[in-house]
Amino acid sequence: MNVTFYIIITLVSFMPVLSSCGTANFFDCNVGYAGSNCARLNKDEQARVALDNGDVAAAVELLAELVAEEPDVYERYPLLAAAYASKSGLDIFNIVTANFGGDSSILQVMETFVPTPTALGSAYESSLRDMNSGVQTLTAIPPSLRATTSSDKYATSAVLQLTLYQAAYGVMLLNKFTYSASGYDPSLLATMTAEDAVLILRAFLGAAEAAGGGAATSVASALSAIQSQPGSTDQEKIAAWSQSAR
């Protein structure tokens, strides 16, 4: 055997590794080498990878499919709700670390991170729908399985998320009448209908009833404050509160 033979054998030996440039796993079904006994990710794992990679749209799609296929597996619901909330533009880290126990109103606290029509423009309605889907996902869990005292991790997470997302949904609904495409615009409050006001109050009431920690207390305080505002209709009271609370 001569030097050339050695060089050829060496190159052939190292070629499979070098050709993949450090990016492909030999056993990955999608990008690995054909014929290897690959390890295919199931949908749960694909959703997990999508979430970790920030692809919330893909995660929502996968988790929604799984929930539809196995509606009794409630462990997935909070994860799907979180994915919906994230898709709506809400940063989950901001909302769970927000200080709801201080002197600030729920509006002041959430204003810093809840999406607004100013920021999202025409995509705001889609954002609202996603947030509502997050709320609906959590309310689909039987109430008896949503309990802060439950030993199931998903149950306590569901209660906390339901409070936060309903509060966020209420604030987002209100933002439709306080923010225009160009910025804060309280004159839009005059366009709020009775139905709009009921939706906002229903969201806040749901958040308060979910009883998920400090946010629920803060929302309950907001509901009391709305009740005590001047005005004869719900929309007048909400309009007055929204300006005083800011």
Added chain:
Amino acid sequence: MKRTFLSHQRVLIRSSTRWRWGLLVLSCLVVGSVAFGRSSAPIYEDPFDVAGGGASLTRASQAGLLFSNPALIPYGTGIHRWLGNETSLIVGKDSVDFAKSLSSSSGQDTSASSGEFINTVLETPIHAGVLNCFSYINRFFGFGVFNRGEFDIAAKKYGDTGLPALKFRAESYQGLGVSVASLVFGKMLSAGVTGKFIYAGEPDLTIELTDQEAIANLQSASGLKSLTAMNAGYGVDAGLVFFRQGSRADYRVAVKIDDFGGTKLSGTGDLKELKQMYHVGLGYTLHNSLDSLHLSADYRDVQSVSGDGLFKRVRMGAKLLLRQHLGVSAGYYDGWPSYGVELDAWLVRLTAAYYTREMGSKPGLEPRSVYLAGFAMGF
């Protein structure tokens, strides 16, 4: 007519009844009970072996011999093999990249991107560790005192229940291994045994950032103790290597039993036993008097007692050793490509490796790309 590798193997097996006896012994060794166990990886690996895909049953470097396969000890020239200390540092590529981005962005206005910064911190797993082993090896026996500590901290924006969570995992192994080995049937068969004392812990903890009770518990003395709890015990590994040497090509078949009969660990930690595992490996070496190219493939944990996926149990790689001082290796470690170089400058041995360790149960779930730098002094 030129022989292919397989035809050469067939000739090899036919050529001697001693091989039949060897295969019979090998067959007997892989019959045993299936049990639950820890990771299928060796408790200590040499950096150059890691770079070569971790396929070290048929060829291992220095202290790696003791824990990869003690039956490899007799193969080599002379009586003395190695006396020295090796220290390796492990740093996650993500951490390095993050540090680089911080240094490159210093001086810029970061107030506007504080949210982005927090997100980056949340998405940047921290993986680091250290390996150290002082060892002495000669043709007949060897011992090594080793320490291996590796931890992984990953903040998840979406934990298992959708809320942000922090995942902390660590592997801490310290101990002593004493190996003896002997050649049987000339150089065709080698048998080796390693007796070991292990002091080990594998904390694995996930805390949701909203779980105040768990966070408070972690700050308490008992909570911290659960993270640092270690267990200790004695165990035995055994290995066989069938070796067919040619003037330019060698063949090796290896079988190894880790933790023969199961290594019981006692203490307050959760790791109570290292289960018995069987591994088999194949090696093919092309060589002349100074250079060699070693191709190897290991099938670890044949009975799958560890629960590891196939991607973690199959290891393969190539090591090219030039003039006995320079080495280049590449392979598949946990299914991911790995690379490394080694410079053996007589008293000093330097190794650099890049590999990816899969922390998840399937490829791509939680890969951690890792830089490893090793420094050894010895002779």
